Every structure is written in C-alpha cells, then in structure tokens.
Amino acid sequence: MGRAHVSTHELVAGRYRLLEVVHRETNRVCWSGEDTGTGRPCLVTQVGLPEEQAGETARRAPGRVVRTCETMQSLCPGRVPAVVDAVVADGALWTVTEWVGGVPLAELLDRQGTFNYVRAARIGLELLDVLESAHDLGVTHGELSPGQVFVREEGSVVVTGFGLAGATLAPRLTAPSYASPEQARDERIGPAADLWTLGAILYTMVEGRPPFRDRGRPETTLKGVDRLPLRTPVRAGPLTQAVQGLLRKNSRERLTRPVVREALVRVLTEDPDAAVREVPRPRLRGACAAARHVSGEWSRRTMLAGTALAVVTVTVAVLAVTDGLPGTDGGNGTATGTGSGTGQSSSPSASPPASPPAGGTAPASPAPPPSATPAPTKPGDAVPAGFRRYDAPEGFSVALPEGWRRLDTSRVSDVAYRVVFGSSGDPRTLAVTYSERAGEDPVAVWRDDVEPGLERSGDYRRIGEIRATTYRGREAADMEWVARDDDTRVRTFGRGFLLGGGRSFSLRWTTPADDWDDSANEQALTAFLGTFREDAD
Incomplete structure (x- = not known):
C-alpha cells in the first residue's frame, strides 16, 4: 500500500504533530x-x-475510548497499546496511543498477497x-480489521481500536468488508x-482477499456482507472448517472460542515450522522507527542495481531496505570464458522501468516467448555453441554468451542478492535474483x-x-x-520460480524492444532458461 507523507501546521489537540x-x-x-x-x-x-452527531454524545466519546483501552491495556499488557489522549475536534474523534512499533497486518497482506495457513x-x-480477554470482561471490539492489527518484528500482535464501536453512533464505517452481518x-x-x-481476517490472510469485497460504498459493501x-x-x-464456521451468517451458529482455539492450536502443533519463512519486519515510519523488511519477491525496486541501500539501526536491530541495493564488486565469480570490457554501473534491467513513448504500443497478447521451449532432459547440462558456462560463487550457474561477464552484484545480508550479466557495448542484460522470503x-x-513498485517508479506497461x-x-x-532506459525503449521477460x-530465483532478460524478435535474442533466452541450475540440481 502506498504511503502519503503529510505535514500539518496545526497540532492535534495543540500537542501532537502528524508525520505520515x-x-x-x-x-x-x-x-x-x-x-x-x-x-x-x-x-x-x-x-x-x-454530521448529526454532536453535543453530549460527541463529548462522551473520548472518555469512553480512553476508559475501554485502559481496561484492555491492563488485561493485555503489550498487546493493546495505551491511549494517552483522545479529543473531538473538527468533526472527528482523534485518539493518540503509544507507539506500537509494528506493521499493520493490512500492509503485510498488501506486500505478500497471502500467508500460509x-x-x-x-x-x-x-x-x-x-478478544477472549475483552469478551470475558464484557467488552466487544466491534471495529476489528487488518488495519487495527499491528504485527511486530518478532511476530507478536498488537490490537488497536478498542472503544471505537458505538462511540461514534455510526454503523461500522471504518472497514465494511470485515463487518459482521448483524x-x-x-x-x-x-x-x-x-x-x-x-x-474474515483469517480468510483474508490465506485467500489474499476479504470474504466479501469492498464495493466502493459502505452501504453497498454491507449489503453484500x-x-x-x-x-x-x-x-x-x-483452517477451512474453522474459517467457514466463524463466517456463519447466524451469530448463534458460529463457532465458540474454545472450538476455534482448538482448531488453531492443532494447526500449529501439526506443522510448527511452516511459517518461519514468512516473518514480518517493521518498517520505517517518519521520525520514529523501525525498518522495513526485505520482502520475498523476484526483483522489486528494492533489488534494482544502481540505487542506494539505507541501513537503519533501531532497537530491533533490523536491516532496512529503502529503495535499492548497493552495487558491489562482482568479479569474484569464475567462468570458463570471460570477455573484455569494463563494468557498468547500470543496465537496462537495473534501471527503473518506464512505459513506451507516445506512439509506442505493446501487443495485448504476445506470442509465446522462447520460455515455452522445453528444458533439456538433464537441466543445465547442455551448453549451446557460442556460450560458456559461468559458475557463480553464490551456488548457481548459467551458460552466458561468449564475451559476457558479471557486471554488478547487489545483496541484502544473507537473505537476498542480485547478479547482473552483460558485456561492454551490448545493451542486453541478464539479471539473476535470489530471495529467501518468497510467497507461495x-x-x-x-x-x-x-x-x-514498477507502476510507482514511473511509466510502465x-x-x-x-x-x-x-x-x-x-x-x-x-x-x-x-x-525506457535513457533514450532506449527496452523489453524485459521475467521468470520467477519457487x-x-x-526460497526463490528469478531470471530477467532485457533487450532493446525493437530487437526483441531477433533470432539471436530468442536463442539467448532459450539458452538461459535451458542451462540455469542451482545447487539443488
């Protein structure tokens, strides 16, 4: 999800500055x-x-929120943040809580799409x-949604928003897709x-979408629910039976807390280590905080060579990636054939993508690329004429055209790296990216x-x-x-595999768009896909 950096000259309640x-x-x-x-x-x-809410009801709302959250914070220390202030101003209820230090579950879902069960x-x-602590006390949250749930770096959960339900006399305005039928x-x-x-939250985590989608208008969404x-x-x-049992329209037919707890514990007991690969990381927020995780994706702009890596030291000691990875000396690999030429600081595949210029159009349904060509019976064994095998120290190998060499290496600790191959004077490049945090x-x-990320980086098609x-x-x-790379329109084919x-790899092959259909380029892509191999092969 995108973030807007917004500053305000006026302080909320004369004291709190909005940052992001x-x-x-x-x-x-x-x-x-x-x-x-x-x-x-x-x-x-x-x-x-x-608009119709005013007078005594509005004046009572802040006190209700503060009292409810104080109670919940005492019952669940560390899992419900303390509310330090609440005020009604400019037609809105403003609540101020202590800094949570986590990432909204909604954002993690936006990044990763789905979680494993x-x-x-x-x-x-x-x-x-x-929720059990709240219900035993007679408190209903009533506004729970992925935006009210923050996930900290070590995986613990913090729940915000207690006391809002009923405080505004408005029926579920904040997250209609997660409202109950009642x-x-x-x-x-x-x-x-x-x-x-x-x-509904469990459903969204595993399916990648809420059980009832947002239809644009709250009343329309609620009607669908x-x-x-x-x-x-x-x-x-x-989790299927538990999710379906919780999402029964009749509230009296829904699963009880003990039944739900038993189902969740059973999943964790039977496969306790399956979620280790999807540990969320905090993310930099304004002046306060913690760093954003390296997500498991093929080749996001965080893996684009030629941009900068920002390392932020925070209390959780997390490596933060802002907009990219640093280029490092990549001459430590071995190859049976190396070409001459100087290294390049950037390449078409390493530059932020852009869409074609005015008048340039892309085919709506391209013909099957060389990627459809079957790999050899023993992947990686056959090296075509004019190519030589390159054995990377990272643990993969691929056949490269004669004269090609390693141009750039970028990495984030031990969890991700990217290697770009090419040759001086040749606008074509091959980028190999590895990650240990890929989705399913x-x-x-x-x-x-x-x-x-490609869309946000500028023109892209x-x-x-x-x-x-x-x-x-x-x-x-x-x-x-x-x-577009400088004045050249380029075309990229990417294949990512689990x-x-x-763990995942992706291969990205970039050439000038006008030369895409040249037989030499088709041969090169077929060779890359047919000869690439990793340690497991």
Whole structure:
C-alpha cells in the first residue's frame, strides 16, 4: 500500500504533530505522530463523526475510548497499546496511543498477497487471546480489521481500536468488508461479531482477499456482507472448517472460542515450522522507527542495481531496505570464458522501468516467448555453441554468451542478492535474483509485490497477462513488460520460480524492444532458461 507523507501546521489537540499516514480505511486514517511535549513517537487515529452527531454524545466519546483501552491495556499488557489522549475536534474523534512499533497486518497482506495457513493460525491465535480477554470482561471490539492489527518484528500482535464501536453512533464505517452481518443490519452486536471478523481476517490472510469485497460504498459493501453467500476458501487447508464456521451468517451458529482455539492450536502443533519463512519486519515510519523488511519477491525496486541501500539501526536491530541495493564488486565469480570490457554501473534491467513513448504500443497478447521451449532432459547440462558456462560463487550457474561477464552484484545480508550479466557495448542484460522470503504463489509475487513498485517508479506497461507455468517441475510464473532506459525503449521477460522453504530465483532478460524478435535474442533466452541450475540440481 502506498504511503502519503503529510505535514500539518496545526497540532492535534495543540500537542501532537502528524508525520505520515500509516493506514487508511473508510472514514479512518492512522498516522505516525510525535508528541511535541515529550518528543515521543505515537500513533494518531482520526475517525470521522457523522454530521448529526454532536453535543453530549460527541463529548462522551473520548472518555469512553480512553476508559475501554485502559481496561484492555491492563488485561493485555503489550498487546493493546495505551491511549494517552483522545479529543473531538473538527468533526472527528482523534485518539493518540503509544507507539506500537509494528506493521499493520493490512500492509503485510498488501506486500505478500497471502500467508500460509500456519502463519495465519499463529496470528489468529494471538488475536483470539486478546478478544477472549475483552469478551470475558464484557467488552466487544466491534471495529476489528487488518488495519487495527499491528504485527511486530518478532511476530507478536498488537490490537488497536478498542472503544471505537458505538462511540461514534455510526454503523461500522471504518472497514465494511470485515463487518459482521448483524453490524451490516445495524443491529446490536456482541462477542459473536468479533468472532465473525476474526474469521474474515483469517480468510483474508490465506485467500489474499476479504470474504466479501469492498464495493466502493459502505452501504453497498454491507449489503453484500449480509446477503451474499460466502465464497468457499481454497487455500485455507486445515483452517477451512474453522474459517467457514466463524463466517456463519447466524451469530448463534458460529463457532465458540474454545472450538476455534482448538482448531488453531492443532494447526500449529501439526506443522510448527511452516511459517518461519514468512516473518514480518517493521518498517520505517517518519521520525520514529523501525525498518522495513526485505520482502520475498523476484526483483522489486528494492533489488534494482544502481540505487542506494539505507541501513537503519533501531532497537530491533533490523536491516532496512529503502529503495535499492548497493552495487558491489562482482568479479569474484569464475567462468570458463570471460570477455573484455569494463563494468557498468547500470543496465537496462537495473534501471527503473518506464512505459513506451507516445506512439509506442505493446501487443495485448504476445506470442509465446522462447520460455515455452522445453528444458533439456538433464537441466543445465547442455551448453549451446557460442556460450560458456559461468559458475557463480553464490551456488548457481548459467551458460552466458561468449564475451559476457558479471557486471554488478547487489545483496541484502544473507537473505537476498542480485547478479547482473552483460558485456561492454551490448545493451542486453541478464539479471539473476535470489530471495529467501518468497510467497507461495509465483503469480501473486509478480502481481502484488513486483508490479506495484514498477507502476510507482514511473511509466510502465505490462505485456499480456502474468502467466502461471512450471519450470523443471517447480511452480513458476512469467511476466513481460516494456520500459525506457535513457533514450532506449527496452523489453524485459521475467521468470520467477519457487525452490521451497521460502526460497526463490528469478531470471530477467532485457533487450532493446525493437530487437526483441531477433533470432539471436530468442536463442539467448532459450539458452538461459535451458542451462540455469542451482545447487539443488
């Protein structure tokens, strides 16, 4: 999700400075902020009040929020942040909480698309713990959503938003897609409404979308929640029955907390290590905080050579990646044939993509690329004439055209690296990227992790659809796009494939767009795909 950096000359309640939008939902905006009185970071949440709400009801709202959160914070220390202030101003309820130091679950889902069911169960169990404490005290959250759940670097969960439900006299304005059917009908709610939302969050984590989509207008979305049938989850695995049981329209028929807890614990007990590869990392927020994780994607702009790596030291000691990786000396590999020429600081594949110039069009449905050519029976063994095998010290090898060499190496600790190959004077490049934090759906990695960054980087045009495929028996996906590198329009073919355990490789082949169909380029791409191999081969 994109972030808007917004400054305001006026302080909220005369004290709190807004720095950066952390998360935005219908009628609700959460900011990172600074308490100018103490200099401490904080979270500031703005919830719009209905125009008709005024007088005594509005004046009572801040006190209700503060009291509810104080109670919950005492019951769940570390899992519910303390509210330090609340005020009604300019037609909105503003609540100020201590700095959470985590990433909204909604943002993690935007980055990764889906979680495996073990990781979803782990987060769900933490949410259930907090809800159970609240329900035993007679408190219903009523506004739970992925935007109200923050995930810290070590995986613990912090829940915000207690006390908002009913404080604004508005039926579920902030996240209609996660409202329960009884909220959609504007009926009185209880703990069963929170259990519905827990089911909706579990559904979203494993499916990559809420059970009932946002239809643009809150009332239309709520009508869908109330009346439309549930789309059967297809990725929930052993969580399927629990998710479906929580999402029953009749609140009296929903699963009880003990049954849900048993189902979640069973998933964690049977496969306790399956979520290790998807550990979330905090992200830099304004002046306060913690660093953003290296996501498992084929070749996001964080893996673009020629840009800078920012390393931020924070209390959690996390390596932060801002807009890229540093180029380093890549001359430590060995090859049976190396060409002459000087190294390059950038290359077409390493530059931010852009779309074709005016008048330049991309075919809507391209012909099958050379990627469709079957690999040899023993992948990587046959080296075509005019190519020589390069054995990288990182543990992969590929046949390169004679005269090609390693031009650039970029890496983030031991979890990701990128190597760019080419030759002086040759505009074509091959980039090999490795990551240990890939998602489980290769199509989703391109679509949800890579493409948004390409679109934000400037002009960009994808060619055709992202195509699911297999590569030497592994799940894979192909994507093609056109871009501009200085004055040259270039075209890139990318194939990403999964190795298991969160590990992945991607190959990106970039040439001038006008030369894409040259037989030499087709031969090169076929050779790369046919000869690439990693340690597992």
